[in-house]
Amino acid sequence: MSSTSSEEIAKSAKAAFEASQLISSAERIKALHVIRSELEALKAEILAANHVDLEAAQVEVDAGRMSDSLLKRLDLAKGDKWDSMLQGILDVAELPDPTGTVTYATELDDGLELYRVSCPIGVLLVIFEARPEVVVNIATLAIKSGNAAILKGGKESNRTTLLLSKAISSGLSKTSLPDTYVQTIQTRAEVSSLLQLDQYIDLVIPRGSNSLVKNIQNNTRIPVMGHADGLCSVYLDETADAEKATRVVVDSKIDYPSACNSTENLIVHESLLKTVWPIVAKALLAANVRLLCDPPTLEALESLSPAPENLQSHVQHSDETSYSTEHLSLTLSIISLPSIQSAIKFINSHSSHHTDCIVTESDAAASVFCRGVDSAGTFVNASTRFADGFRYGFGTEVGISTGKIHARGPVGLEGLVIYKYMMRSKDSRGHVVGDFGTGKKQYKHSVIQAKTVPF
CATH class of the missing domain: 3.40.605.10 (Aldehyde Dehydrogenase; Chain A, domain 1)
Structure with a gap:
């Protein structure tokens, strides 16, 4: 056309x-x-x-x-x-x-009402x-x-x-x-x-x-x-439970690998290299996931005995580009880090600010992670695949926003409305700004309890 x-x-x-x-x-x-x-x-x-x-x-x-x-x-x-x-x-x-829907209502003066009302874009x-x-x-x-x-x-x-x-x-x-x-x-x-x-x-x-x-x-x-990318991460905190970590990581990767909320990066606390990490890795390999590992996580897998059957074909060295790549396939990039602070810093510098998860048994660590990670969704012990309008109860979604203005995360109905201000004077002569000021009327700003506009 x-x-x-x-x-x-x-x-x-x-x-x-x-x-x-x-x-x-x-x-x-x-x-x-x-x-x-x-x-x-x-x-x-x-x-x-x-x-x-x-x-x-x-x-x-x-x-x-x-x-x-x-x-x-x-x-x-x-x-x-x-x-x-x-x-x-x-x-x-x-x-x-x-x-x-009224989200703000105030009486500016006797008989002068102001309402902020949700409306379509x-x-x-x-x-x-x-x-x-x-x-x-x-x-x-x-x-x-x-x-x-x-x-x-x-x-x-x-x-x-x-x-x-x-x-x-x-x-x-x-x-x-x-x-x-x-x-x-x-x-x-x-x-x-x-x-x-x-x-x-x-x-x-x-x-x-x-x-x-x-x-x-x-x-x-x-x-x-x-959003331009769906670079989601899962961080295995030092208190991570092995079964919980395995369930969350595997689901985050394999449930629908081509989705924007599938996990692309796995961050392992270095204290888990000989304990939780091998268990999670075996489960990933059993699910046919290709692992791009940094030296510490690779070394931990190479020392396993007996070694997983597909270790040689499915485990490779990662490089710096691995952690900024949206694989959209059964490929996962893995890195080990020494602390939750370094994990947060890594996520904020590599992620697309979509959805990131921590697996932890520590409420303190969960709080630090959820507040420190600058993403539209921050989860605790839950698959990143939950980041979806249908699963959130929105019915469906128009998309997912990683921006910081108007709407963020899965965008349902509430993300498709903005608001307008409606004002009504009930004075017989109407209201004018010239009546207010020094030596004149002062604004009341009294809260009005209202869910809908009365006119």
């Missing part, structure tokens, strides 16, 4: 957003249920298209033009992904309305790779939170996303929401054009590779919310 077409898409999204602001929460919930029914009716057709997308993607993987991790994210029929996608719609529909441009279910996830969150959305999936999932979009548009057409409330685009040229339209688009949310996110951040004036 031309840039003119892209501008029309953006204009219609803005118009749809503005038209939707007086539509009730009940109508938005109704739209979600209708969309779910439309998706269920098209299930066979959607999964057939997804199968064709998978076959085409496999050709790209075999030719070395696509990563295997990207291919795995494309499969909509894998496990319970389809059912989880539909359940996510219901979960979001049942969540409290994030808009219209506006028009979202969401760009993602592979995972076709993201179309449904984002559309669901956008509708529930009162935001319009323009969605761009990866070309590898075009057939699937077209049909998902068809079901969403069909559902919207059966409600009072504009059918342009959620739109999809297909080409990079459209993305490039839309990134210049800050007069219509309020927020860009990229979900995908480091290169995708960085490219978007460098080519738009529109605010960008997201």
Whole structure:
């Protein structure tokens, strides 16, 4: 499409957003249920298209033009992904309305009230790779939170996303929401054009590779919310329990290696090199994980007797780049350090500030770690894979933000609203600033107890 077409898409999204602001929460919930029914009716057709997308993607993987991790994210029929996608719609529909909530209220003067009220952001441009279910996830969150959305999936999932979009548009057409409330685009040229339209688009949310996110951040004036990498770490504290450490580390690595919340770096307290570390390492090797070790952790494994069968094939020396690499595969970088302070320093300098975990039996160490590590998520004795909007109870998520402005961590409904200030004068003459000051009226600033705006 031309840039003119892209501008029309953006204009219609803005118009749809503005038209939707007086539509009730009940109508938005109704739209979600209708969309779910439309998706269920098209299930066979959607999964057939997804199968064709998978076959085409496999050709790209075999030719070395696509990563295997990207291919795995494309499969909509894998496990319970389809059912989880539909359940996510219901979960979001049942969540409290994030808009219209008063977060601050004060009486500035007799009859002069000020309210800070949650409201939608506006028009979202969401760009993602592979995972076709993201179309449904984002559309669901956008509708529930009162935001319009323009969605761009990866070309590898075009057939699937077209049909998902068809079901969403069909559902919207059966409600009072504009059918342009959620739109999809297909080409990079459209993305490039839309990134210049800050007069219509309020927020860009990229979900995908480091290169995708960085490219978007460098080519738009529109605010960008997201993360470029998922470099998560697990630190085994000197008090770490061996069984607990094994369960947490193995799950953090193998549950879904291509996810951004899988662990890439393992930090071992040097006091554990002969005790807990070999136990954890054997479990990782048994799970077919390739280990990139620093000299102390490597030496500890080489001295094992009997040695694990795949020691020679799966254990290698690490280098400095190992600890800043998002492997997205069954590969884990390991380093030993002498203290929790050095572990925190290592994480803060190497991580992507996504999610990091400590395995410890010490409450004091847990407190130091959770407060000292500068990441969106800091966990104690729990797999980094828990960093997910669905698992947090958000129903689903629009993405994960590692930034420090507006929203951080898994972004659900609350991350898709901002706020506005509403003021009302009940004085018969209205209120003016000129009535206040030295020798005049003084502001009261009396707290008002209110959950909703009374007008």
